[in-house]
Amino acid sequence: MPHSEQPDEDCGRDGGSVPEPPRSRAGISPKDPDPPERIESWDPVDDQMESAVRRQVQWNWHGRPSWGRKAVAVFPLVAVVLAVGLIVHTTVEAQGAIDQVQSVLGTGGATLLLSAPPQSSNGSSAGTGQTSDYRDVTFSQPSGTNQPIQGSTSLAVPPYVGWEANGSAGADNAFAVVNGGLLHVGVRRPTPDYRGWFLTTTGATPDTCAFQFSAASPPPVTVSTAGAVGELVMAVQTSNTVATGDINYVVVAENVYPGGQRSLVAGYSLGHLSHASEHILKRAPWAPGPLQVAIETNGENSLGVWVNGALFFSATDLHMGIVPPLEPYLEVQARQTAYTVSFSGYSSVCQSNIVVSNLPNGTVATLGQQSIAAQNGSAVFPGGMASPPVTGVLTLTVPGTTHPIRFDPHTYWPGDRLSFAPGT
Amino acid sequence: MSVDTDAPPTGPVGRIARDLDELRTESSVYDDLHVEARRVLDRNPEPRNLRDVAVALESMGYTTTGARALGFDSVFDLAVAVFDLAYLYYLPRAHVAPERRSSWRRFADDYLAGSWYGVPWIMAIVVLFVGRVALWSSLDSTPQVAAMVSLAFFLAAVLAGACSQMLARKGTFYFLQENYPLVRWTVTRFLVYSVAIALLAVAVTYTFYVVPYYGLHLGEVFAEFAVAIFAFLLSAAPLYMLRRFYTLALATGLALVVTLASARLFSGNATGMRHAQLLGLAVGSGAMVVIAASYLAVRSDTGSGDADSLTIVKPPELRVVLWQSAPYGVYGFAYFVMILVGPVVAGLAYGHTLGVNQFVYPSTFEGSFDLALLDLVILLGLVHASIERFGRRLVPLLKDQTLDGWGLARTALRREWAISVSTLAVISGVVAWALPGLLLYVLPSSITAAVRSPGGLMALEVASFGFALVPIGMLCSQYLFFLGRPRAPVIGALSGAIVSAVTTTVLVRNGDLAMGAWGLLAGTTAYAVITGLASYRVLAAGEESFYASF
Known part of the structure; x- marks a missing residue:
């Protein structure tokens, strides 16, 4: 700092009003009583001195620092301390990654980009979710400890923004945790009657959208109690429950019994606060295996259920009384057994087709068995909102390039809008 | 003093x-x-x-x-x-006979010297495509990491741009006086204050935007790259001030080698976030080379000499120096915002089209936009040569005029302005027109993939004309800086930045990112027109402007 180095005691205290005594270049003090010495002390060699010879510089600093000078002088220190404080505080408080954009990496540095559900950087993941928050949820990030939500009995599941856990089994006897790319929802201990636990959204999805659930095969029930049953439940419920107390919902469930029997049920339930009355629309024996379910309903008279790509149930003359907009429930139900089910994904699908945009003209896109030529920069893979997602390798054959671009295996849901970013 | x-x-x-x-x-x-x-x-x-x-x-x-x-x-x-x-x-001074060189030869020499400005960037591009890593760029980065590096570069560039301009103004002022103690005084203080401000800006961006929107891991990548890139850019500022273009090119070349080697050493097998973090360390290692070169250059150029025979140096008031050079800092800041804000706005619009509320690296747009930047590599030498020629001619022109002959001097200055600006404008236009086709013809198709995307060619052509206007504004700003008139360049650069940002925002709001290139063209047009008119007016005032600058 200018004011800390060799302050000149003779300078500046009087504001510079008194002329300073003359000093020669050679450093002779004017107070020298013998002028001839001054002259003799000046050596013309000084002016011819080699430039490499360095002379000492004496700094003549300003006088006593004013507040303004002090403020300017101290600014760098304050700024650095403030910066370090901000960074340390933010680093300690925040955690994890927020992937709002999903990228599918391809050869040559090419990528496909599409939006991903937001994830929180800290423990608070509750809040009003948007429909877009519930698109292509893949449970790729492990969850942290469930957090209580102020003014609610539900629990937040960080870092998943807009999702909350609750159910009749109670937090002491149930859990919802994400690890290994799966959402595990379970009841820890057997109960004499049906108890459940679910993960649902805090925001609603319009009834014009399809609700697509993906789950691993429900495990067998290991107890031999006659009345024991475990259920993998995929439900779509009115979002008015908090306001009205109505628990009206559409349900698709795979029931698993101790003897290994399984059945798949589609139906709806109507009720107020508790003990809803269930209306079974279709029941069918079922074999173990991953389950992919799409539900389309307007909540009143129309219901379509597709299982693993095939239509399982469809009707347009129902009287369900489920007031949209709706919320998905990823749920487990169990009686007289501990039971855990695992979901691999969920998506609120509001558009049909899969579209890859930003493609050079003439590009041919291949996904699964379909090859589509790009028109106006986009390749459109046809499909309905209830079509099952396609998991596989997408390739792009770009004109003028020798090798097609291959992207990593990925699950493409109906309604996905992917943007191609070329590499080199 | x-x-x-x-x-x-x-x-x-x-x-x-x-x-x-x-x-x-x-x-x-x-x-x-x-x-x-x-x-x-x-x-x-x-x-x-x-x-x-x-x-x-x-x-x-x-x-x-x-x-x-x-x-x-x-x-x-x-x-x-x-x-x-x-x-x-009295000691008669040794008479140094001026070197006899033709004006064209001298102009060519000045052009080559000025062109060294662009050499580091050309080297970086070549190394990037050979080694997949160059300075802060990596072709193996994920889009998320690319977004962080892009944001970090924008922040570092606008901050370093401001600091470099201030340093260049004051440092050159003392350097040309051969007042080396004050050159060192200026360099030291400007670097300290620049680093402090940059750290604060990085911390604020990290705390209030990056971490809340991208999470901690990407936030750390942002902070790491922002600091490393800023250190690299700022450490080059003294070399620009000392006009050590060759040293700068050499240091950058060495930094590229160090970055490449460090990237291979640190992050050879790492992937994803780990790769990015280790790459940031490599960038920092490269920056160290330029910092060392800069330090040695300052030390050798200002560490000794006749002026150090001064035994007492009274430094100026720091706050006055900062205040006086503030317009140049604003100019540097606005200049870089003007030319770099387009990709940032396009990235935000890109995120919007993807349904997310964050900046997403717009690789296709960047692929076209960045290629157009090569305009500047060709044209910056012309700016340097033109301003050097102006400096050489101005003093003799005014010195030889009699009191009743100022009209002739003013006419000569107007002619000088017209010839230089119109020559630069014509050459810029030709370069802007020819460059896109040339690049597509010369470069391998893998590098120009973005140009072949929808709208890519249009973006390249428009951005090429946009960047071609930058040297015109730059030359006119140099005239005004030469005569101590920074206000018009500041207004021009600020207007350019605002026009560029607003126009780009309006044009890309529907998701057509390629249209963002028109924003650059609008901004640089405003910049060139404002500085052009102001510089003509000042030069037309001839001797009044010249003597008023003292």
Whole structure:
């Protein structure tokens, strides 16, 4: 700092009003009583001195620092301390990654980009979710400890923004945790009657959208109690429950019994606060295996259920009384057994087709068995909102390039809008 | 700064001496005159007449009172005596014959020197495509990491741009005076304050935007790259100030090698976030090379020399220096915002089209936009050569004019402006027109993949004309800086930045990112027009502008 180095005691205290005594270049003090010495002390060699010879510089600093000078002088220190404080505080408080954009990496540095559900950087993941928050949820990030939500009995599941856990089994006897790319929802201990636990959204999805659930095969029930049953439940419920107390919902469930029997049920339930009355629309024996379910309903008279790509149930003359907009429930139900089910994904699908945009003209896109030529920069893979997602390798054959671009295996849901970013 | 202390001796007024012969009888006064003769020569090594000596004496603080203390009626009388003694200490300066070079040869030399500005960037592009890593760019980065690096580069560039301009202005001011202690004083203080401000800006961006929107891991990548890139860019500023273009190119080349080697060493097998973090360390290692080169250059260019024979240096008020150079900082900041804000706005719009509320690296748009930047590599040398030519011609032009001949000087200056600006405009137009086709013809198709995406060619062509206007604004700004008129360039750059940002925002709001290139063209047009009109007006005022700049 200018004011800390060799302050000149003779300078500046009087504001510079008194002329300073003359000093020669050679450093002779004017107070020298013998002028001839001054002259003799000046050596013309000084002016011819080699430039490499360095002379000492004496700094003549300003006088006593004013507040303004002090403020300017101290600014760098304050700024650095403030910066370090901000960074340390933010680093300690925040955690994890927020992937709002999903990228599918391809050869040559090419990528496909599409939006991903937001994830929180800290423990608070509750809040009003948007429909877009519930698109292509893949449970790729492990969850942290469930957090209580102020003014609610539900629990937040960080870092998943807009999702909350609750159910009749109670937090002491149930859990919802994400690890290994799966959402595990379970009841820890057997109960004499049906108890459940679910993960649902805090925001609603319009009834014009399809609700697509993906789950691993429900495990067998290991107890031999006659009345024991475990259920993998995929439900779509009115979002008015908090306001009205109505628990009206559409349900698709795979029931698993101790003897290994399984059945798949589609139906709806109507009720107020508790003990809803269930209306079974279709029941069918079922074999173990991953389950992919799409539900389309307007909540009143129309219901379509597709299982693993095939239509399982469809009707347009129902009287369900489920007031949209709706919320998905990823749920487990169990009686007289501990039971855990695992979901691999969920998506609120509001558009049909899969579209890859930003493609050079003439590009041919291949996904699964379909090859589509790009028109106006986009390749459109046809499909309905209830079509099952396609998991596989997408390739792009770009004109003028020798090798097609291959992207990593990925699950493409109906309604996905992917943007191609070329590499080199 | 004061060089010695200059106040004359004071004391009671004694007998009035009449001439030098009479003064010889008074040894003390006579000796004082020898001292003052040397001091006069120190101020003006070649006093041509009595007035020069009187001016020097007055600048040393002599008034009538001081002159009378030595026995003279007035300062002019004292000057007569001092002038008579000055020849004893006069050292004729070695006459250096100016190198005879044709104006075209000199112009070509200046062009090549100015073109070294772009050499580091050309090297970086070549190394990027050969080694997949160059400075802060990596072709293996994920889009998320690319977004962080892109944001970090934008922040670092606008901050370093501001600091570099301020440093260049004040540092060059003292450097041309060969006042090396104050060059070092300026460089040190500007670097300290720049680093402090940059750290604060990085921390604020990290805390209030990056971490809340991208999470901690990406936030750390952002902070790491922002600091490393800023260090790299800022450390090059003293080299620009000292005009050590060759050193800069050499240091950048070495930094590229170090970055490449470090990237291979640190992050050879790492993937994803880990790869990015380790790459940031590699960038930091490369920056160290430029920092070292910069330090050595400053030390060697300002560490010794005749000016260090000054024994006492009184530094200026730092806050005054900062305030005076603030317009140049604003100019540097706005200039980089103007040319870099397009991709940032496009990235935000891209995120919007993907349904996310964050900046997403718009690789297709960047692929076209960044190729157009190569315009500047060709044209910056012309700016440098033109301003050097202007500097060489201005002083002789004004010096040779008689009092009644200023009209001719003004006409000559207007002609100089018209020839330089119109030549640059024509060449810029040709370059802008030819470059896209040339690049598509010369570069491998893998590099120009973005251009072949929908709208890519249009974005490249428009951005090419947008960047071609930048040198025109830059040359006109240099005219104004030369004459100490920073206000118009500041207004021009700020207007350019605002027009560029607003126009880009409006045009890409529907998701057509390629249209963002028009934003750059609109911004640089505003910049070139404002600085062009202002510089013409100032040059048309001829000698008034020149002498008012002192």
